[in-house]
Amino acid sequence: MENPMQHSQSKLFITNMMESAIRIGLLFILIVWTYDIIKPFVIPVLWGAIIAVALMPLTQKLERALKGRRGLAATILALASITLLITPFVLVSSSIFDGVSHTIAVLQSGEIKIPGPTQKIADIPLIGDKLFEAWALFSTNLEKAVIHFLPQIKATVGTMAGVLGSGVGTLVMFIVSLAIAGGFMAHAEKSAAAVSTVAVKVVGKHGEEWTTLIAATIRSVLLGVVGVAFIQAILIGSALFTFSIPAAGLFTFIVFILGIAQLPPLLVVLPLIFYVFSTHDSTPATIFTVWVIIAGVSDSFLKPMLMGRGVDVPMPVILIGAIGGMISAGIIGLFLGAVVLAIWYELFITWLKSEDGRDKEAIGDDAKDEANPLVSAPAHSGADE
Numbered sequence: 001m002e003n004p005m006q007h008s009q010s011k012l013f014i015t016n017m018m019e020s021a022i023r024i025g026l027l028f029i030l031i032v033w034t035y036d037i038i039k040p041f042v043i044p045v046l047w048g049a050i051i052a053v054a055l056m057p058l059t060q061k062l063e064r065a066l067k068g069r070r071g072l073a074a075t076i077l078a079l080a081s082i083t084l085l086i087t088p089f090v091l092v093s094s095s096i097f098d099g100v101s102h103t104i105a106v107l108q109s110g111e112i113k114i115p116g117p118t119q120k121i122a123d124i125p126l127i128g129d130k131l132f133e134a135w136a137l138f139s140t141n142l143e144k145a146v147i148h149f150l151p152q153i154k155a156t157v158g159t160m161a162g163v164l165g166s167g168v169g170t171l172v173m174f175i176v177s178l179a180i181a182g183g184f185m186a187h188a189e190k191s192a193a194a195v196s197t198v199a200v201k202v203v204g205k206h207g208e209e210w211t212t213l214i215a216a217t218i219r220s221v222l223l224g225v226v227g228v229a230f231i232q233a234i235l236i237g238s239a240l241f242t243f244s245i246p247a248a249g250l251f252t253f254i255v256f257i258l259g260i261a262q263l264p265p266l267l268v269v270l271p272l273i274f275y276v277f278s279t280h281d282s283t284p285a286t287i288f289t290v291w292v293i294i295a296g297v298s299d300s301f302l303k304p305m306l307m308g309r310g311v312d313v314p315m316p317v318i319l320i321g322a323i324g325g326m327i328s329a330g331i332i333g334l335f336l337g338a339v340v341l342a343i344w345y346e347l348f349i350t351w352l353k354s355e356d357g358r359d360k361e362a363i364g365d366d367a368k369d370e371a372n373p374l375v376s377a378p379a380h381s382g383a384d385e
Contacts (some may be wrong), residue, residue, distance in 0.1 A: 052089075052185045059074055085172070129275050192211070217339050220338070224318070225303075227306055229259025229260045232265055232292050233252050236251075236252065243284065246277070262323050264298045313346070318338045321338035323339015324337050
């Protein structure tokens with residue numbers, strides 16, 4: 001039969017267990033509610049932190065030029081970045097709107113004249129014949145061509161509308177992120193101290209080192225991914241404008257986006273090469289082809305030069321993290337993936353060094369024991385004497 005002491009202990013255990021379960025449940029509910037509240041701000045805050053880390057060196061230079069006015073320097077950079085972000089979007093949007101308006105006006109007037117394809121189009125390997133037939137159909141009987149390709153046209157228009165809508169949403173998100181970045185840059189010391197304190201609390205003595213590593217990794221990815229994409233866009237865009245390619249600005253912007261997304265710019269360049277060969281003489285078309293192909297593959301030697309600078313982490317680790325992060329989490333994964341892999345690499349190196357240190361310490365202790373005659377000499381008992 002259970003004695004009163006055991007009954008009291010059992011009752012106290014059940015009471016404590018129920019109270020703990022209730023507290024954990026309430027804490028879980030509070031965390032879920034909190035996450036639902038802050039969820040819309042998570043991505044803009046992350047982007048704001050990334051942008052602030054990337055622009056901090058420029059903010060410090062501008063601060064010195066403004067005689068120590070950090071807030072003004074951060075505000076100027078944030079507003080300049082917002083302007084640089086909005087301007088190309090407005091130009092591209094107005095170009096698309098003008099193109100659509102002109103197309104609608106031409107369709108309403110009924111005066112549509114599409115030039116027929118040349119034999120060079122038919123000579124293109126693999127796709128030349130089908131491209132020649134489709135182009136010829138549009139040039140000779142537009143109404144029949146539209147009816148024939150109506151499903152593809154609807155799908156393309158729907159895709160373009162979706163891309164434009166998501167582009168507007170992304171633009172708004174980045175404007176908010178730049179405003180948040182301005183706040184981070186204006187209070188950089190306090191923000192860095194808070195992050196370092198949290199990092200030390202979470203991971204221990206290496207927390208402050210890892211915050212420095214995270215900042216350096218973000219700058220490395222920005223330079224090696226966004227910087228390379230910008231260089232490629234400039235090189236290819238200059239070729240497009242030089243040879244008077246229609247919608248050269250739009251194609252340049254697409255090349256820049258593809259470069260950030262780690263997709264080859266040749267996806268845009270190859271169709272343009274076919275277009276140039278069909279509309280230009282052989283010599284300028286060949287020059288254009290060599291120009292854009294060299295620019296398209298320039299990332300193969302630019303990334304090893306730019307990515308990983310200032311970071312004591314091998315470039316392949318950062319590159320794999322950036323590509324894998326982008327595949328799993330989108331554009332922001334470029335930075336988060338590189339940061340995560342860089343931290344894991346540092347953890348691995350720290351673990352290896354700690355194991356080497358233990359081995360060396362053990363070897364050192366053995367050497368000291370051998371060198372000490374009182375330790376190495378066998379003890380003699382009185383019986384031996």
